[in-house]
Amino acid sequence: MAARGRLDTAARQFAGDAKTATLSDKWHADSNPFQGLVDPVHLALSRLRRRNYDKCIDVATELLGRHGVDQQVWWIKCRALTNKNGIVDTEFDEEGLAELLLDENATAQVPRPGTSLSRPQSSTVSGPSPAVRPMTNNGRPLSGFSRPGSGLTKPGTGMSLERAMTSSRVGTAMTRPVTTSGRFVRLGTASLQSEPGGAFVNLEKLNMQKYAERPSLAKALCDYMLSVEHNPRKAVELGAAATSAVNFADWWWKMKLGRGYYQLGLLREAELQYLSSLKLQEMVCTYLQLANVYLRLDQPRNALDVYKQSPEVALRYYRRLLQMGVSSSALWNNLGLCCFYAGLYDMSLTCFEQALISAEDDTLGDIWYNISHIAIGIGDLGLAYQTLKVAVAADPNHAEATNNLAILELRKGNVELARSGFKEAGKQGPHAFEPPFNSALLAYKLGDAQESFQLVQQALLCYPDHVESKELLEQLKQKFN
Amino acid sequence: MASVLKKQTFSKEQRQKRNYLIHWLYIRKEYDECLELIDDTLKKVDQLAEYPLFIKGLITRHQGKIHESLSLFQQAGQINPRNVETIKQISRSLFLLGRHKAASEVLDEAIRLGFTEDWEIWHNKGMCLSQLKRLEDAKDALMRANSIQRHDCTFIQLGQILTQEEKYQEAIDVYLEALEFSPENPELLTTVGLLYLRTGENFRAFDFLGNSLTHDPRNSKTILAAGSIIQDHSDMDVALVKYRVAAVQTPNSAQLWNNIGMCFFGKQRHVAAIACLKKALYLDPFEWIISYNLGLVHLHTEQYASAFHYFSSSINLKPDFPSSYMQLAIALSRLDDYDNACAAYEKAIEMDSDFLFHLNYAVMLVNNGQVDKAREQFDQFEALYAEADEETKNSDKDVGVMRSLLMNVLGRN
Structure with a gap:
């Protein structure tokens, strides 16, 4: 369930800039198919505001076909395309298999406890206790939603890679793309394919310096590059030119530069841009993206600090949810x-x-x-x-269900079935402490201390403060002496 | 092949040269260093040294590798088959691996070799037999162990078997004997207290539990038991203070939250009670008594439909608790379901004879105009009430009030 929404925050802020573009006065009344109706430019703008993007694009294409250098219409079409194809990319963030294997940013193969996201249950991370707050399949506290990015496990454990390869449902949201940039390229070509007449702008031939001097057009173009064509390299080029044109005083350009760098995998550069953007202007989405950078760098503490700084993030989310009529x-x-x-x-x-x-x-x-x-x-x-x-x-692969099924079997007196059920549950959900603990307790009662010992240690790995597991371990150790 | 030809033989001194050092490291729990030394020694003497193998077995078992320890003890046993220590350890490893029968046979072998006066052998044999469900033989073996030398663990094992057989009084006697021998063992004190609680002797239970708490004030099991007795005497605040200590140790214990919930119920704070009980139910959805308690609280807050749901789920989880049926009947009668309420009362009465069942049934019958049937129930109530002792009669004043009311209505003065 990817939260799919439109990039409308930016649109609202810069819709006013369109007025600076030249007015279309060169309209020939005789060949006007919209004769007798409202001014087609006004119609396009209105449709853009009402989010009728397809219709808006139709009108704009028609207009541009007649008069190719109309900046106002060009701006409208550019925004419409961006909004139509844009995805809220603060959430849509997956780490590809290639990034997992060839991680250049990892500082250590085995991070110190409590400093990495690869073992979210480590005891130093203060969070809700696993006994009270249930976990999802991926060992993340259950929030009711699973977004693509939240299913992501970090490198450093080795297990995450294994799990990524053996994911049970190939081709659904839970599988991992091969590379992140690969997925974006695919998205880019898909969005171009759907437009009649191919690409709207030929990015390779653009004179960046020329656009950089016209901020309203350049901003629309930059959004277009990032969310329609998914060409972060060109976006960074334009951003660099534009930000120097405004004497590095516009937070928006810095944020977009950060976005471009992030998509290119240049995480440190992205961090710098975001930080400098935040100095000029505090924005929720900048905070979110900065936190994403820290998550990718596997620095949970920094990410948490960022989330704490940004106020009312959750409130925004809820409002957005309500607006979308979920x-x-x-x-x-x-x-x-x-x-x-x-x-x-x-x-x-x-x-x-x-x-x-x-x-x-x-x-x-x-x-x-x-x-x-x-x-x-x-x-x-x-x-x-x-x-x-x-x-x-x-x-x-529903570990909790298998576990509870085994408990019911145990209540019926089917000890062997219960035992194999617990074992199966333990394999399905390495994040949950209940299956290994239940298994251990059963093995202990059946007198198999060896198995019980191994299982209880597994349970304690998932939930180091589990009192019952600790007691069981203590009892076992007493028996061994 | 050269090494085979001039095969070296080692003297006894060579094999035992480092034993003192191994022993020294082992008792100082420097296991890593000890293992290194043992491996080194074993390499030098062709793996043929009994003591290092024995100690290595102990250490590996301590680390949880029982299979490995078993094979090490067996190697040591091959070097010296008459060493009773090794035989005991072999049987212990087998026992820990769940191979109770094999473990027991190894011990029989030791007894046949003439080691009959060793308490540990008889104790271990008792443990194996109790796992094999041969409880009578197990008891014999354990008693024999005790006759040779008395140990806490033997007493506890014996007590556990007796508790399993539901011979509570005998179990208590065994534990009391153990307490004469070691009067400050908190585990024993708690167990005796719990057994007294089970046999209904609350005052003596409280004595032992309190005694146990002075030795081990943080044991959550003891706190829970002691707290429940305090609660029975309606001293809710003291019980809550006790539970506060336990909540730090075991914050996710359903039993604890259940008791806390009932404390609040006793203090007439229904919202807090329901919150605590729901938390308990969340932590352990299979515990019938939590559902039963939730039903009680809802009955008091006059939410009869919810109460009905909780009582019915409690009955589903534990069908053999008669009071549940009576409470269910009360909830049903409040919901104006007369027929089903009657059926529930009948069921409760069929399962157990408690004057409360008859009294409540009579009240409901009177309310529904069935005076004749009500008289029948009231007579049965009177018969049972007369048999009850003074303490039970005085514990609930409402019973007396209801009784005199019914007497007037039914004309039985």
Whole structure:
């Protein structure tokens, strides 16, 4: 579920600049197909504001065909294309396989504990305890949403690469692109393909210096380069020319330069640009992008500092969510859970029905898993068993569901089934502490101290402060002496 | 091939030359250095030195590598098959690997060799037998171990077997005997306290638990047990103070949050109680008593539909607790479901004879105009109430009030 929205913040800020462009006075009334209607330039501008991008582009193309050097129309088309194809790139951020393998920015192969994102559960990272806050498949605290970037595990563990290669669902959101720039090139060609007549601007032939002196056009062009053509090299070229043209006094150019450098993989340069941009003007999206740089550099502490500085980031997110009128399965799912915990069982089941209707493959397992919790809550263990079976069928790698299924088997007295269930769950979700702990406890009760010892250590690796695991380990150690 | 031809034989002194150093390093727990020394020694004497192998086995087992330790002990055993220490360790490693039968056979072998007066052998044999579910034999072996030499661990094991067989009084006797021998063992004190709690002797239980807390004030299990007794005597604030200590140790314990929730319930703070109980239910959704308690709280806040849900889930999780049915019946009668409420009362009465069931049933019947049936239930209540002792009678004043009210209505003076 990539949060896909339009880059409208920038559009709003610079829509006013269009007035500086020359007015189209060379319109020939006899060949005007829009005769009797409003001024077509005004129409295009209005459609741009109403976000009817396709129609806006049609009008603008028509106008440009008649008069190719009309800057105003050119600006409108440029913005329309950008807004149509743009993706909110602060969130759409994935590290490709190649970046994972050939990481030039890693300072150490095995980072010191608490300084890296590669082991988010290490004890020095203060966060919600795993016993209270559930984790997603990727070991990230559950927020109800999985964005492409959040599924990313950092290099340095070795395991992340292995997991990336053996991802269960090839071709869905959870798989990793081969390289980041490769994915952007693909996006760029895809967006050009969809436009009749090919590329809007031939970037190779542009005179950057000329555009740099016209800030309103240059800004539109720069956005176009970054989000339609995905050509960060040219964008950096233009940005460098433009920022020196305004005596390095415009935060916007520095932010875009940072974006360009970031896409090129020049993280340190990007950091410098963002920092200097923030000195001129504090913006939420600059903060977000700066934090992204630190995440990529695997410096969680710096990233956290950045997030703390920027106020009300979450508030913005929620507002954006409301504006977009989101009606996703995740939302229904969360509503259902809220209803359940408030004791509104009938409402809760209807919500989950809605969630199931709109669910996609990757969320289906989670939803069934939540329904199983309701079944346990009302004490209907038969239903719980069945829903968990469905959850496992929908998502064969759902560690929590497999774990709970094993617990139900144990309650029925099927010890061997439970044992293999816990083992399977442990393999599916190396981030969760419950399966290895349950396994360890069962092995201990069955008298297999060796297995119990290994498993309890595994559990403690995931959740170093788990009291019960510690007690079990202590008991085992006493037995060994 | 040359080395085979002039095969060296080592004298006893050569093999044992470094034993003192190995022992010294081992008891100082310098395991890495010790292992290095052992490997070096073993290389020099063709892996044929009993003591280094033995110590290496102990260290590897301590590190959790039980398979490796087993094969090391077996090597040592081949060098000197009559060494009882090695035999004991072999059986212990087998025991830890879950091969209880093999472990037990190794111990039998030792006994056959004539080592009958060693408490450890009998103790270990008892452990193996109890894992093999031969409880009577296990008890014999453990008692034999105790007759040779008394140890806390033997007593605890024996007590555990007796508890498993639900012979609580015998288990208590065993633990009390152990306490004569080591009166300051907090684990023993707690276990005795818990057993008294189970047999219903709350005052004696509290004695032992309090005693245990003076020796080990942070043991969360003891705190939980002691707190629950304090709670029974309606001293909620003291119990909450105790739980605060335990919450630091085990913040995610469902039992603890359940008890805290019931403390708040006792203080009539229903919102806090529900919050705590829900947290407990979140942490352990399979625990029936949390659902039962939540039902109680909802019954008191007059949210009968929610109460019904919690009681029904509690019954689903534990169908053999009669009080759940009575509470369910109360919730149902408040929801005006007369027929099902009756069925629930009947079920509760069928399972256990408690005067409360009959009293509540009679009240509901009167409210629904079924005076004859109500009289029947009231008579049964009277019969059971007369048998009850003074303490139970005085514990709940509402029962007396209700009784006299019903007497008037039913004309039974």
